[in-house]
Amino acid sequence: MAALNIKAYLQLTRPANVITAIADIWAGFAVSGAAALLVSQNAETENAYVLSLIWLSLSTIGLYGGGVAFNDVFDAKLDAIERPERPIPSGKVKKSNAALMATILIALGVLAAFQVNLWSGLIALTVGLLAVFYDAWGKHQAIFGPINMGLCRAGNLLLGISVLPDLLPDFWALGLIPLAYVAAITMISRGEVHGKNKNALISGLGIFIIIISVLLFIAFLEGNAGWMVIPFVGFFAYMIFPPLIKALRLQQPQLIGKSVKAAVISLIILNASLAASFSGWWVGLCILILLPISLRLAKIFAVT
Template sequence: MRLKPYFQLVRLPNVFTAAADSLSGWLLVGGLLVDAGSWLPLVVASMAIYAAGIALNDVFDLELDRAERPGRPLPAGKVSGAFAVGMAVALLVLGLASAGVAGARSAMVAGALIACVVSYDAGVRRTVFGPELMGLCRGLNVLLGMSLAPDFGGPAAWAVAAAMTVFIVGVTWISRFETEVGRRAAPAAGMILQVTGMIALFGAGLSAGAFPSPWPDRPAFPVLGVVILAVVSSRILWASARAVSDPRPETLQKAVKTGVLSLIWLHVGVVACVREPTSALAVAALWIPASLAARWIYST
């Protein structure tokens, strides 16, 4: 059995960005890498629910993809619709069960995330609220990683989840017309929202003392974290600016791919601002499988 169509169905490169959400959330609220029994179930839940949501997205988009993206696994007949639905349901169950292993509150967050994912795929994505709901899914994914901390880590941690929400709303606005030419309004709005989210991440990174269990050896100005955030933000803005100035499928899809895969490095930057370097390195390690998979599997 060829595995590539199944990896394409779930956008395998992007699944690692979901892992970065929950792992980063766990680390930001004071969680430790050595406590794998706590964070690993959250990471598994994030990845499973994300993969299920992407598969369901293609199930609901089957007729549209037959016209606009005939090479995708479902319209091309490489994966059956029944298998895609069954796999998505199994992944959702796995995600909820894995979160339940971590605790009741984690299961509640996972349940809310699943409700948002299914609602988005089932029709909300075609409305004006689609990008906002997609962003909320990402924010809940970050909160899932924070769910074991008292009050989800407090306002500083909430700010990171909110920033990621706004950033992904922006990415989703850019993606709305990624198969069309000449539409500038949506990518322009998306770029503004991306900038807003990234500015909020800079603010969170520079307010490390407000996070739970502040790292005592943190420098007054976290140079490494700020540099990472600046470099990644520049790369994102370059891709988005090209999509705004020359809106066509190639530039729009490039901007979306850059925005999604750069999520890992945005998390790395924030964690590097707030926690010790080894924590940031653990999140950065997720870039390796994500980037390797992105070389042979599309991510938009």
């Protein structure tokens, strides 16, 4: 029984999704150029950046895990009708316990970020507040809801970049990529229960095409052997388009759910593409290592 209870608490944090959040941090870390410093000849510099990467990875685990746990806390009554198998409505986890766990996770996430620098801590605090705001109110807003969710991901990427805070003014616009991508996923996901959301699916498809174009543009703009980023972007397209097109054709809740799942997991590939553009293909491959881990966890724990 204890093992089942632990699994229920873990389910609240969406472990497969947490891995994608770690990929955000690693991508931001690569964009900042800090990844290259990990292989420098200065042991003191290496240790400092390794420690910062660990703190930021722990931070996003707390922020994301706590944020999605609060999602189930605020949706407990609705889930009792639409998704009774979830931990809280099924009685496996008390609502009060879930809220306490979510609060502790977010607090620890913010605290971990402050171990890196002031800007990291402030960004983490903002992401945590945005996540709770989305769970409590934003998700019910047709237009602001997807933007709210996207801002959480944008902040997560910037959290990785904040390891070198002086670079935030130069790279803040990169946050628009995960913002748009996650906003599109959020729009699409609204058909998981009832289906028939053709307009959202078409909009999502259009946003995905734009994002792929932007990724390719950045790859060649940076000049780091842009052609070596093409396989990453191609893999990204391969993962997201087939399930989305199938969902668009039939508009069935189950197919929409599969499309959302594929898009969420593919955040890892999106991040790998960004990392490869700024720090080289080998850094992109390091982030791709997270993909099989996330896929494995997705077979054990629900993604949405």
